[in-house]
Amino acid sequence: MKVSMSVNGKQVSGEAEPRTLLVEFLRYELGLTGxxxxxxxxxxxxxxxxxxxxxxxxxxxxxVQAEGAQVTTIEGMAQGDELHPLQAAFREHHGLQCGFCTPGMIMSAADLLKTNPSPSEHEVREWLEGNICRCTGYHNIVKAILAAADTMRGAARAAE
Known part of the structure; x- marks a missing residue:
């Protein structure tokens, strides 16, 4: 089947069997391996x-369920050469070890900060329950998310 969607702001299309998962389409059809x-x-x-x-x-x-949808992957978080505040905070606060869980953590955290720009540590930990870090780097992950929230709130105030 032909599948079309917007991925990271660009209109894309490709072929997919009806049973192809979105993650497989992104990685193997579009080459977005993040x-x-x-x-x-x-x-x-x-x-x-x-x-x-x-x-x-x-x-x-x-x-096929994403037909016509707007999809954002970790590759779409940075703007040009400038990292998204979450990406920068993960780097600055050592919120990654092996890095395998990092894209999912960042994408989940971005959704949290969109709905709750000032989460408590408890709220961050609760939101991330569906994300597993096998290296047990949760403390620094939470620290990075809270730091990014501060940065993003400051940027929003400056833009006003």
Whole structure:
């Protein structure tokens, strides 16, 4: 089947069998390998992307279900050469170790900060329950998300 969608702001299309998962379409048809396949059972969150503005585990969604949708992957978070504040905070606060879970963590955190720009540590930890870090780097991940929230709130105030 032909599948068309907007990915990271660009209109794309490709061929996919009806059973092709969105994560497979992104990685193998479009070459966007930042979205990771961790478990294939929606347990780990490594495959989180945004579909029409909401975080989705792309291993639980068929590519054909994203027909006409707006999809954002980790590759679409940076603007040109400037990292998204979450990406910069993960780097600055050592919110990654092996990096495998990082794209999913960042995409989940971006959805959280969109709906709750001032989360508490508890709220961040609760939101990330569906994302697993096998290196147990949760403390620095949470620290990075809270730092990014501060940066993003400051940028929003400066823009006003």
């Amino acid at each position: 979205t990771h396949v961790g478990c294939d059972t929606s347990q780990c969150g490594a495959c989180v992307v945004h579909v029409n503005g909401s975080s989705v585990k792309s291993c639980t969604m068929l590519a």
